[in-house]
Amino acid sequence: MNLQETFLNPRCTAENLDRFLVRSSILSALKETLPSFCGTLLDIGCGYMPYKQLVLTPPSRTEKYIGLDLKDNAYQKPDLEWDGITIPLADSSVDCVLATEVFEHCPEPKVVMSELIRVLKPGGILFFTVPFLWPLHDVPHDEYRYTPYALERHLRNAGFEQINFKALGGWDASLAQMIGLWVRRRPMPPRKRTILSMLLLPVVRLLAKLDMPPIEFSESLMITGISGTAIKPSL
Incomplete structure (x- = not known):
């Protein structure tokens, strides 16, 4: 399976126990939002651009894709290079923004969200995901684990409206994800990892299969991550 397939066709295998749930839940949330995409789409923190072909395919009505990432990123050369602060695009120049697993890496979320609303056209949509239950990664550039309340505050302060959130997974998915992370990432001998992965796969x-992502965010709730949309106000 190539890299793009791990994002667009994630499978629950012994080797993929740590990534299956996060990849499949993000993909599902993104597919639900595809009909809202049109015109020019900016993929911020695009990495390997795994969702490029998906967002350029119906039911998305996206006509142009722009991948934006840091100049010295560890993935591949983006369409546009970014300093992490100022997006090199004109005001009101894109119709939609894709930001999957990006905001937790931004040391100044207020600045980034203000830049996103600047480059979006009035009525434009932002789709985003953030992890909640995930190990330290891209160290030392792992800054935050967001709750929906913090995200809503940042987005409203930037000027977004019609902000909606969904949990990517609930209690059962959270346990499954922790089991997957433990067996695939905890230091242990390779043979032991292989055996435990096969035993824990079912x-x-x-x-x-049992997981039902919660509809509302409430006290003592456990979630794997958050997806959401926000709209730039129309003129």
Whole structure:
């Protein structure tokens, strides 16, 4: 399976126990939002651009894709290079923004969200995901784990409206994800990892099947991550 397939066709295998749930839940949330995409789409923190072909395919009505990432990123050369602060695009120049697993890496979220609303056209949509239950990654550039309340505050302060959130996974998905992360990332001998991964594979599959992402965010809730949309006000 090539890199793009791990994002667009994630499978629950013994080797993919740590990434399956996060990849599949993000993909599902993104597919729900595709009909809202049109015109020019900016993919901020695009990395390997795994969703490029997806957002250029119906039911998305996107006509042009722009991948934006840091100049010295560890992935591939983007369409546009970014200093992490100022987006090199004119005001009101894109119709939609894609930001998957990006905001947790931004040391100044207020600045980034203000830049996103600047480059969006009036009525433009922002789609985003952030992790909640995930290990330290891209160290030392791992800054935050957001709750929906903090995200809403940042987005409203930047000027967004019609802000909506969804949990990417609930209690069962959270347990499955922790099992997957433990067996695939905890230091252990390779043979032990292989055996435990095979033994725990049906457990993870069962928990993923049983999971029902919560509709509302409430006290003592456990979630794997958050997806959401926000709109730049129309003129």
